[in-house]
Amino acid sequence: MVMSRVGWISSLLDRVRERRPLVQNITNYVVMNTTANALLAIGASPVMAHSIDELEDMLGLADALVINIGTLDRFWIESMYKAAEIASRMDKPIVLDPVGSGATRLRTDVSLKLLKNYSITVVRGNYSEMASLIGDSIRTRGVDTSAYSEEGAKKISIDVAERYDVVAAVTGPVDYVSDGGRIYWVSNGHPMLGRVTGTGCIATALIGAFVAVGEPLEATTSALTVFGVAAEKAFEESSGPGSFHMKLYDWLYRVDSKLVMEMARVDWGEA
Amino acid sequence: MVMSRVGWISSLLDRVRERRPLVQNITNYVVMNTTANALLAIGASPVMAHSIDELEDMLGLADALVINIGTLDRFWIESMYKAAEIASRMDKPIVLDPVGSGATRLRTDVSLKLLKNYSITVVRGNYSEMASLIGDSIRTRGVDTSAYSEEGAKKISIDVAERYDVVAAVTGPVDYVSDGGRIYWVSNGHPMLGRVTGTGCIATALIGAFVAVGEPLEATTSALTVFGVAAEKAFEESSGPGSFHMKLYDWLYRVDSKLVMEMARVDWGEA
Amino acid sequence: MVMSRVGWISSLLDRVRERRPLVQNITNYVVMNTTANALLAIGASPVMAHSIDELEDMLGLADALVINIGTLDRFWIESMYKAAEIASRMDKPIVLDPVGSGATRLRTDVSLKLLKNYSITVVRGNYSEMASLIGDSIRTRGVDTSAYSEEGAKKISIDVAERYDVVAAVTGPVDYVSDGGRIYWVSNGHPMLGRVTGTGCIATALIGAFVAVGEPLEATTSALTVFGVAAEKAFEESSGPGSFHMKLYDWLYRVDSKLVMEMARVDWGEA
Numbered sequence: 001m002v003m004s005r006v007g008w009i010s011s012l013l014d015r016v017r018e019r020r021p022l023v024q025n026i027t028n029y030v031v032m033n034t035t036a037n038a039l040l041a042i043g044a045s046p047v048m049a050h051s052i053d054e055l056e057d058m059l060g061l062a063d064a065l066v067i068n069i070g071t072l073d074r075f076w077i078e079s080m081y082k083a084a085e086i087a088s089r090m091d092k093p094i095v096l097d098p099v100g101s102g103a104t105r106l107r108t109d110v111s112l113k114l115l116k117n118y119s120i121t122v123v124r125g126n127y128s129e130m131a132s133l134i135g136d137s138i139r140t141r142g143v144d145t146s147a148y149s150e151e152g153a154k155k156i157s158i159d160v161a162e163r164y165d166v167v168a169a170v171t172g173p174v175d176y177v178s179d180g181g182r183i184y185w186v187s188n189g190h191p192m193l194g195r196v197t198g199t200g201c202i203a204t205a206l207i208g209a210f211v212a213v214g215e216p217l218e219a220t221t222s223a224l225t226v227f228g229v230a231a232e233k234a235f236e237e238s239s240g241p242g243s244f245h246m247k248l249y250d251w252l253y254r255v256d257s258k259l260v261m262e263m264a265r266v267d268w269g270e271a
Numbered sequence: 272m273v274m275s276r277v278g279w280i281s282s283l284l285d286r287v288r289e290r291r292p293l294v295q296n297i298t299n300y301v302v303m304n305t306t307a308n309a310l311l312a313i314g315a316s317p318v319m320a321h322s323i324d325e326l327e328d329m330l331g332l333a334d335a336l337v338i339n340i341g342t343l344d345r346f347w348i349e350s351m352y353k354a355a356e357i358a359s360r361m362d363k364p365i366v367l368d369p370v371g372s373g374a375t376r377l378r379t380d381v382s383l384k385l386l387k388n389y390s391i392t393v394v395r396g397n398y399s400e401m402a403s404l405i406g407d408s409i410r411t412r413g414v415d416t417s418a419y420s421e422e423g424a425k426k427i428s429i430d431v432a433e434r435y436d437v438v439a440a441v442t443g444p445v446d447y448v449s450d451g452g453r454i455y456w457v458s459n460g461h462p463m464l465g466r467v468t469g470t471g472c473i474a475t476a477l478i479g480a481f482v483a484v485g486e487p488l489e490a491t492t493s494a495l496t497v498f499g500v501a502a503e504k505a506f507e508e509s510s511g512p513g514s515f516h517m518k519l520y521d522w523l524y525r526v527d528s529k530l531v532m533e534m535a536r537v538d539w540g541e542a
Numbered sequence: 543m544v545m546s547r548v549g550w551i552s553s554l555l556d557r558v559r560e561r562r563p564l565v566q567n568i569t570n571y572v573v574m575n576t577t578a579n580a581l582l583a584i585g586a587s588p589v590m591a592h593s594i595d596e597l598e599d600m601l602g603l604a605d606a607l608v609i610n611i612g613t614l615d616r617f618w619i620e621s622m623y624k625a626a627e628i629a630s631r632m633d634k635p636i637v638l639d640p641v642g643s644g645a646t647r648l649r650t651d652v653s654l655k656l657l658k659n660y661s662i663t664v665v666r667g668n669y670s671e672m673a674s675l676i677g678d679s680i681r682t683r684g685v686d687t688s689a690y691s692e693e694g695a696k697k698i699s700i701d702v703a704e705r706y707d708v709v710a711a712v713t714g715p716v717d718y719v720s721d722g723g724r725i726y727w728v729s730n731g732h733p734m735l736g737r738v739t740g741t742g743c744i745a746t747a748l749i750g751a752f753v754a755v756g757e758p759l760e761a762t763t764s765a766l767t768v769f770g771v772a773a774e775k776a777f778e779e780s781s782g783p784g785s786f787h788m789k790l791y792d793w794l795y796r797v798d799s800k801l802v803m804e805m806a807r808v809d810w811g812e813a
Binding site for chain 1: 516
């Protein structure tokens with residue numbers, strides 16, 4: 001990758017650190033701590049609030065909204081719709097993580113309702129989750145990514161982007177990011193990410209921080225690249241998923257323009 | 272321990288890694304992240320879903336169900352009963368962790384209802400929790416194990432197994448596992464486990480992965496042995512509960528047949 | 543700091559370890575694991591229970607109650623009021639963490655109701671949260687502490703203490719603790735605490751353990767000093783927020799009288 005071509009990725013990282021965007025998250029119980037720590041490590045400010053009774057106030061302060069459907073129930077679904085409605089009205093960017101869409105009808109339904117009824121800016125998921133958004137019959141095995149294929153992932157990112165007029169990111173061994181017109185692919189990252197819960201959710205949360213300071217297509221690509229670089233560095237210093245997880249936060253904090261310039265593996269084409 | 276006698280423990284560990292069982296957890300807020308990471312580290316696939324509206328779908332995909340009552344309320348209790356009913360009907364193994372049973376009437380009642388009304392396969396708890404299931408008047412101090420005695424633990428595991436026709440594991444300095452006919456005891460583990468929240472819950476979650484690929488008595492014994500070995504290795508590399516906790520995941524990932532053969536301290540007898 | 547003057551801090555730490563107080567927490571989803579692990583590391587016993595149906599039983603066993611409003615909703619608010627009422631009746635110390643008070647009306651309202659209607663013993667928050675409790679118009683940016691000033695913090699701790707007849711702690715670069723008559727300030731700690739979620743919540747939880755074994759003003763000051771010392775040691779061994787977070791638990795476990803004597807930076811005056 002020629003350095004000049006990834007300059008915008010570093011710039012967006014620097015901008016996150018200058019502006020410290022406030023990212024409001026309605027997310028799942030499993031990863032709340034994980035994604036809050038990832039946002040703090042990268043230099044953003046996380047807030048986790050879900051009560052119907054304070055969403056208007058909190059979103060008034062926030063620079064972006066992240067909705068992650070990992071542990072749904074009736075009360076949280078109501079909050080998600082309400083938050084999406086308020087953020088749409090306030091014109092704040094919304095990032096959706098359709099965790100487990102395709103695995104249960106409930107999850108697919110909630111994901112589709114969010115995409116159809118509100119102004120979602122970016123949606124990020126794994127292969128089977130994203131496939132389920134365009135009616136593909138890939139059977140999701142939990143939140144697993146076993147069905148992944150590179151050509152399929154590429155196509156799905158473009159199709160989801162076109163269908164819902166969003167930026168769509170299908171993450172896996174290679175991450176594909178498209179707005180329906182252009183497509184980026186990011187080859188950074190490490191398989192050990194699959195051995196720590198919530199690393200997909202971290203990616204989504206980081207997109208929330210980047211989309212608060214840049215254009216959706218570039219912001220999403222930048223967030224995934226920076227995260228992938230941090231993961232590669234973390235792996236170098238780890239001896240298993242525990243130390244890898246801990247080092248991820250160290251490297252989200254330590255990653256800088258120079259490291260991104262050296263390590264980014266990003267390419268692009270027309271969709 | 273003669274190697275030939277623990278061969279089945281290693282075999283079950285290998286089988287978990289080959290089959291990657293999907294373990295559906297309805298568990299408490301405190302340890303969701305902890306147990307999901309432990310299941311990923313050992314090589315299984317965790318799912319944490321609790322909505323009444325998707326239990327049927329999710330359990331259709333799952334290989335085992337883990338119910339942990341650590342942070343109860345009315346809505347979660349309803350989900351636990353519903354999940355137990357569906358899994359019983361589907362003939363999937365169910366593992367119960369009666370966290371805090373004996374400490375409050377609510378917890379004792381819910382634990383007993385689950386044991387009496389559904390096909391629970393394995394129940395694992397500490398001394399006072401397990402004693403409360405057979406009406407012993409040991410007063411639980413929170414989720415503490417201060418009342419532990421070896422003879423008592425042994426007797427309680429046999430009594431619980433007989434009373435409810437389950438495999439019962441009473442964990443502590445030595446873990447006792449019985450189906451009412453035979454009893455195994457596992458001397459692996461480390462006292463530092465008591466300084467990290469959710470290590471009992473990790474044990475229960477791992478039992479969920481092993482019981483998905485083997486017979487309940489052996490699967491439970493294997494899971495506790497593998498966990499105990501990982502804890503001993505983690506302690507060697509730690510300088511307090513923070514580094515110990517992190518290293519636990521590394522060693523759940525790194526533990527293999529050879530290490531289990533070398534380190535397992537398992538014995539058995541007739542109940 | 544002359545050693546004789548901080549002897550009571552070490553004594554309270556020793557007393558926590560001897561008595562292992564049971565601290566009942568109604569806290570937020572993000573930090574449940576974090577604060578439970580901090581309490582275990584320091585030598586206390588955490589319980590996290592929130593169901594209306596078991597509060598009476600659990601508080602009967604507990605030595606202190608911690609209420610943290612980080613992730614509110616209607617059901618949890620109801621539990622918080624009920625727990626505060628029971629603990630007030632039972633004369634057990636109550637520690638309040640008004641997370642995000644000032645950021646949304648809901649949070650300010652709930653914090654004020656708790657302070658006005660129940661026997662709160664200690665309230666700990668950052669500058670803007672604590673300011674909101676006396677009607678100051680500082681606009682909270684999430685749970686951020688950007689508006690901090692030393693003179694302001696000092697004044698706010700005294701004002702909150704007087705207004706609600708509590709011990710009030712305003713934490714930040716320097717922590718101010720007052721009962722309205724005397725004021726202590728603690729200069730221990732490290733800015734890296736701001737890069738890990740829930741470190742304020744850890745401080746509050748530790749106060750819960752100390753207030754169970756000592757007088758509120760001294761207990762609060764001791765807890766903040768011990769935590770600050772642990773944070774300084776943790777930072778020395780860390781290379782970013784991930785390793786710092788992990789080392790915090792190691793040092794909450796390892797910190798002892800001698801280390802506190804050497805490192806405590808505590809001063810006091812009349813309010």
